[in-house]
Amino acid sequence: MNLVVCLKQVFSTEAKIRISPDGRAVSDEGVEWVMSPYDEYALEEAIRIKEATGAGTIIAISIGPDRCTPMLRSALALGADRALHLKDPMFDSVDALGVARALAAAIRRNPCDMVLFGRMGVGMDQGVIPAMVAELLGAPMAGLVVKITVDAEKVRCVREIDGGSEVVEMALPAVVTAQKGLNEPRIANLKGIMAAKKKPLDLLTAADLGLAAPDLQDVRLVHESYELPAPRTAARLLQGDPADTARQLVQILRNEAKVI
Ligand SMILES: Cc1cc2nc3c(=O)[nH]c(=O)nc-3n(C[C@H](O)[C@H](O)[C@H](O)COP(=O)(O)OP(=O)(O)OC[C@H]3O[C@@H](n4cnc5c(N)ncnc54)[C@H](O)[C@@H]3O)c2cc1C
Incomplete structure (x- = not known):
């Protein structure tokens, strides 16, 4: 089973949020970057599926600047087989659709049975990219997944819904987004960290993916x-x-807060 996991780097939850003087951006000065926590569940699940099926490849993909390299190395240390770092000045001003187009282009070049995402990138919280990628790939998608069972042709997912759960089945290839509770992500061990140094981490530009300015600058x-x-x-x-x-x-509630 060949799997792709899309990993986004986000601010550490410890980061102090500051807004730029013009109010139009969040400052990343002095911020520590980490793998988005929901993406950790997606990666862990891919590793577990590979361990259970005993074959296949896991490719970790991230779009972003140089700071993404250590995150991709840690994905390799945890169990991914290969990493693709999509880096290009043209990606610097894309919106979610641009990110989705670049991810879909990379996935098309590396056909797989399942693409795993976090349910949202913590911080921006839009939760839109997986659905966009599924549409661009023409694949079915299940979001907020807390359990995955997979065989050669289909994947069965338990989804968290309001007040309960729902079971869905999709033909492969399919897109899945990971919700908290899917698994307990592991921590890399020394053997994994050493092995990661020899695993391929390829840099790809927009041109390598066959993308041109109109695909990415249509913000x-x-x-x-x-x-x-x-x-x-x-x-x-x-x-x-x-x-x-x-x-x-009572006095405070009546006279100051004026709620009674
Ligand atoms: C270098 C760069 C510059 C950007 N500049 C702008 C800008 O100027 N204006 C603007 O509106 N937007 C910009 N974006 C897009 C923006 O940062 C977000 O990617 C977008 O708004 C959606 O974020 P989200 O976390 O809400 O995505 P969600 O849809 O919540 O993410 C869901 C899942 O998609 C996957 N995913 C998301 N992002 C990535 C990624 N980069 N690489 C791999 N997997 C990913 C992860 O699995 C994640 O859990 C930029 C993105 C990049 C990479």
Whole structure:
């Protein structure tokens, strides 16, 4: 079974979010970049499928600048067989559709049975790229998947839906997005880290993928502005015995918060 996993680099959850002075971008100054957590589930699932079926190749793909290389190396250390780093100045101003077109072009050149994504790239949270790629590839897609069972011709997925779960079956090749609960991602061991150094990590440009400016510069979504949530006011600690603090609380709710 040949599998492709699409990996996006995102801000670490520890990162302090700052907005650029013009309000139109989120500053990445001094930020630590990590693999999007939902993509970790997608990668882990690909490794488990390969281990269970005992054959095939896992290709990890990421679009982004040089900082993506260590993330792709860590995907190789965890169990991917090959990595494709899609890097080109033309990718610097694409929107989600441009990312999807580039991913679909890379996947078409590396036909596979299943493409695994995270359910969304943490941070931007759009959750649109997997559906776009599925459409471009003409493949069926199941999102928010928490269990995968696969055979030579089809994949059966348990999807998380409101208040329950749903089971769907798709003919291969198919696209799947990973939801939390799909698995528990492993940590790379020393043997994997050493092996990763010898695994192929190929750089591909837009031209290598047969993409030209019109495919990538047709930007349909422009980030207008960003705003941080209002800072939280400090907590107030009420002092006194229970009857007294209850009286104070009622006064605050009535006179200051005006909610009763
Ligand atoms: C270098 C670069 C510059 C960009 N500049 C702009 C810009 O100026 N304006 C703009 O609107 N958008 C820009 N984008 C696109 C933007 O950063 C996001 O990719 C897009 O908005 C969708 O993000 P998302 O995380 O919400 O995607 P989602 O649809 O939530 O992502 C879902 C899944 O798709 C896969 N995926 C997403 N992104 C990638 C990736 N890069 N590589 C591999 N797999 C991926 C992952 O599996 C991820 O879990 C740029 C992207 C890149 C790579």
